[in-house]
Amino acid sequence: MQGNIPFIQPKTIQSPYTGEYVKPKLRTYDDTFKNMRYTEAQWICPSSGQFIKKGIVSVEDIVPPKQ
Secondary structure (H helix, E strand, O other): OOOHHHOOOOOEEEEOOOOEEEEEEEEEEOOOOEEEEEEEEEOOOOOOOOOEEEEEEEEEEOOOOOO
């Protein structure tokens, strides 16, 4: 399944709305049903607040704790 996900690089881009440079905000969330941890980058224009784009940076297996 991981082979089907197009990964992106979390780098600074220029906003198409205002021309300002935008750094991505990284967000991590867990899918406990699949035992996967996803890290996502999201770009939002700082002046206008408009959404620019988002994408997956990495996918990791969650290792359950040993009992």
